[in-house]
Amino acid sequence: MKKLILIFATVAICLAAQAQEARAKKPTLMVIPSEAWCFNHGYTEKMDNQGTEVITPNYKVAFQTNSELNLVISKIGELMTERGFPLKDMNLEIKNMERINAMNRTMTSKTSGSDIVESSLDMLKRQANPDIILELDYTINQQGPKKSVSYNIRGLDSYSNKQVAASSNTGAPSFSADAPTLLQEAVLSNIDNFNSQLQMHFDDLFANGREVTIGIQVFSNSAVDLETEFDGHELNEIISEWLYQNTVQHRFNEMNSSENFMFFEQVRIPLFNEKGRPEDTKSFVQGLQKFLKAAPYNITSKVDQRGLGQAFLIIGDK
Amino acid sequence: MKKFLILAIMMVFIAGTTSAKKPKQENIRYDIECAGNGSQGTYLVKVWVYTKSSKLTSEVLKKYAVHGVIFKGYAGKTNCAQQKPLAQSPVLESERADFFNAFFNIDKAYSKYATEVQGSTERIKVGKEYKYGAVVSVSKDLLRKDLEAAGIIRGLSGGF
Numbered sequence: 175m176k177k178l179i180l181i182f183a184t185v186a187i188c189l190a191a192q193a194q195e196a197r198a199k200k201p202t203l204m205v206i207p208s209e210a211w212c213f214n215h216g217y218t219e220k221m222d223n224q225g226t227e228v229i230t231p232n233y234k235v236a237f238q239t240n241s242e243l244n245l246v247i248s249k250i251g252e253l254m255t256e257r258g259f260p261l262k263d264m265n266l267e268i269k270n271m272e273r274i275n276a277m278n279r280t281m282t283s284k285t286s287g288s289d290i291v292e293s294s295l296d297m298l299k300r301q302a303n304p305d306i307i308l309e310l311d312y313t314i315n316q317q318g319p320k321k322s323v324s325y326n327i328r329g330l331d332s333y334s335n336k337q338v339a340a341s342s343n344t345g346a347p348s349f350s351a352d353a354p355t356l357l358q359e360a361v362l363s364n365i366d367n368f369n370s371q372l373q374m375h376f377d378d379l380f381a382n383g384r385e386v387t388i389g390i391q392v393f394s395n396s397a398v399d400l401e402t403e404f405d406g407h408e409l410n411e412i413i414s415e416w417l418y419q420n421t422v423q424h425r426f427n428e429m430n431s432s433e434n435f436m437f438f439e440q441v442r443i444p445l446f447n448e449k450g451r452p453e454d455t456k457s458f459v460q461g462l463q464k465f466l467k468a469a470p471y472n473i474t475s476k477v478d479q480r481g482l483g484q485a486f487l488i489i490g491d492k
Numbered sequence: 493m494k495k496f497l498i499l500a501i502m503m504v505f506i507a508g509t510t511s512a513k514k515p516k517q518e519n520i521r522y523d524i525e526c527a528g529n530g531s532q533g534t535y536l537v538k539v540w541v542y543t544k545s546s547k548l549t550s551e552v553l554k555k556y557a558v559h560g561v562i563f564k565g566y567a568g569k570t571n572c573a574q575q576k577p578l579a580q581s582p583v584l585e586s587e588r589a590d591f592f593n594a595f596f597n598i599d600k601a602y603s604k605y606a607t608e609v610q611g612s613t614e615r616i617k618v619g620k621e622y623k624y625g626a627v628v629s630v631s632k633d634l635l636r637k638d639l640e641a642a643g644i645i646r647g648l649s650g651g652f
Contacts, residue, residue, distance in 0.1 A: 200652035256633065258649030322571075346529070346571030359529050363573040366632075370576045373648055377580075380651055 198380070198445040199452040201305035203254065204262040205247045207236055208311040208326075215240065237265040245354050246310065249361045250327075257369060262304050303482050305332055306372075312357065320347040325360035327368055331375070333455070333483025334385040334440075339371035383422030383442035386455045389486040390436040393476075396490020401433040404470055409489075410436055416465055417441065420458075459485040520552075524560030526572035533633035535561055535575060536609075540625045548624045550613065554606035555596055557628035561635065578636055580645055588644055605635045 212218060212231035217240070219232040236243055244265075251261045278290050311326045322345050329339035341364040345356055390413060392399050400410040407415075410431055417438065418424050425442040443458040456479040466473040466489065475489040523540040530536035539557040541548060560566065561578060563585055568574030579585070585592055595601050612627035640647040 198652050200649065258647060258652075341573075343568065343573045344571070362532055363529055366575055367573065369648055370580075373580070373646070376648070376651070 199454070200259075201376075202262050202303075203259055203306045203308055203329075204264050204267070204304035205250055205308040205310050206264055207231070207233065207243055208309045208328075211311045212236060214313070233264065234268050237268070242353060242357060246312065246357050246361060249358055250308065250310070250365065253361065253365045254369075261308075303332065305482060306330065306338065307332060312360065314353050314356070315344070315347075317347065319349050321349075321351065321353060321356060322347040323353070323356040323360045325357070325364055327364060329368065329372055329375070331385070331483070332481065334387075335483070336385070338375035339368050341365075341368040341371070379445065382425065383444050384453075384455075384483075386441050386443055386458070386483040386485070388417075388426075388438045388441050388455070388459060389484070391486055391488045392434045393488055393490035398473060398490060399433045400431065400436060400489075409471075409473075412471070413462065413466075416462055420461065455479060455483055455485040459487050462487055520556070522556040522560065524557065524564055524566050526566050526569060526575070527627045528572065530629055533631060535630045535632045536627065537561065537566060537630060538612075538625060538627050540623055542618070542621055542623050544621045546622060548615075548622070550608045550626065551600075551603065553613070553624060553626040554608060554628055555600075555602050557626075557630050558602040558606050558635065559596065561630045561632055562639070578632070578639060578645055584644070591642065591644060605631045605638075607631075 207217075209231050212233070213229075215236065217232045217236035218229050219235075221228045221230055247261075247264075251263070254261050281290050282288065307330045309328045309330055313324045315322045315324060324342075324344040326342035327340065328337055330336070331338045343360070343364060345360050345363065348356060351359075390400065390410075398409060400408065400413070402409050404412060413436060414428060417426050420443075422442040422444050425440065426438050427440045429437045429439050431437070443455065444453055447453045447457065447461075456477060459477050459479075463475050463477055465471075466475055466487075473489055474491060475487050476492050478486045478488060480486060521542040525538050525540075527536045527538040537557050537560065539553055539560060541553055541556050561575075563577050563579050565575050565577035581587065607629045609627040609629060612625075614625040616623045616625075636645070639645045640650075
């Protein structure tokens with residue numbers, strides 16, 4: 175009897191654990207002021223890009239000095255938290271990255287005094303990567319004594335670089351209300367429309383998988399290229415067939431290819447792998463890597479993730 | 493035997509007259525429009541109900557305000573943002589008829605989500621019917637949360 179209870183308890187725990195695992199990775203959301211907003215408010219900095227002067231938004235100063243921006247972002251954050259989506263705070267992310275950079279610069283090994291190895295590519299990858307960027311723009315219009323707010327928020331999917339939700343309007347002009355009140359009103363009257371579009375995007379994710387892009391490249395020292403034949407089939411055909419078998423509803427577009435590269439867009443990867451664990455672009459491409467590593471192909475390759483929604487498989491070496 | 497026949501005829505007649513006296517279920521129409529920016533968590537809507545009855549309680553206006561927020565949404569106008577219905581499917585009302593019948597007609601749970609703005613009721617005679625209007629504040633956040641908890645609509649974070 176005890177054994178039976180034990181078996182039942184074990185099965186129940188396993189099922190519960192599986193049910194917990196069978197939840198897709200919750201997308202992270204972060205509000206970022208639009209470039210136009212930064213330029214209009216003078217939050218820019220000049221950078222030297224290999225001899226060319228480039229003007230880029232200076233988010234750090236914007237967050238430190240603009241209280242209206244902070245107010246709008248915290249209001250959006252409050253409303254999104256109510257809907258079960260706490261936002262990543264960009265201001266804190268910037269501070270956190272600066273802290274990590276400072277610590278990495280001073281960190282040395284106890285015995286040899288060697289410092290931390292970090293390539294410029296690593297530093298670039300270490301940046302905040304929200305799944306969906308909420309790009310915010312607003313203007314306070316002044317017509318004589320009347321004030322109104324034009325407000326625009328766009329949800330951009332970092333995987334596909336597509337706009338997945340948007341809401342904009344110009345609020346009622348007011349003689350008496352101050353700018354922060356009008357801004358809060360604008361957030362309140364737009365957030366539900368925005369969220370209903372976001373919901374449609376999530377529904378699409380569940381039905382059709384996550385949309386990502388995948389590239390295949392060849393190392394110069396590789397013994398094989400994409401036209402090398404295996405059992406009468408070129409490697410590019412084999413890769414396309416693997417994608418056909420492993421994408422949701424066989425959905426992917428081969429954009430360009432040659433003997434040295436292939437590029438696929440609108441690749442719909444499942445939200446979960448065969449073990450029921452959340453799938454992302456890197457783990458999906460690792461599946462292809464394992465497939466090519468096995469016989470009869472025996473191809474060594476390297477997976478390089480470039481952002482959340484893009485990964486490259488470089489064949490011929492590590 | 494004659495007595496029985498007379499009694500039976502009388503009973504049929506009485507049953508016929510009582511059923512004829514039953515008020516017919518009127519097919520009420522309504523419109524919903526934006527009435528301004530509500531406070532946080534609410535929609536401020538103006539609901540217009542068309543009926544042949546010369547009297548209409550504020551409960552009916554509240555009922556259709558909540559019904560409109562769930563199933564119709566409302567169009568935007570100058571300085572007023574458009575809002576989509578809470579229902580994600582156009583056939584939700586018929587799909588979950590049991591729930592909504594109880595919600596609107598038996599338990600009348602809709603009532604706790606709506607507050608009529610005092611002094612906002614209007615009555616206009618249009619042809620053979622009356623058009624009743626009132627501004628109603630609908631607690632849409634609470635309504636959404638309760639519908640999500642009851643499994644009627646899916647939450648934004650559902651599935652994650």
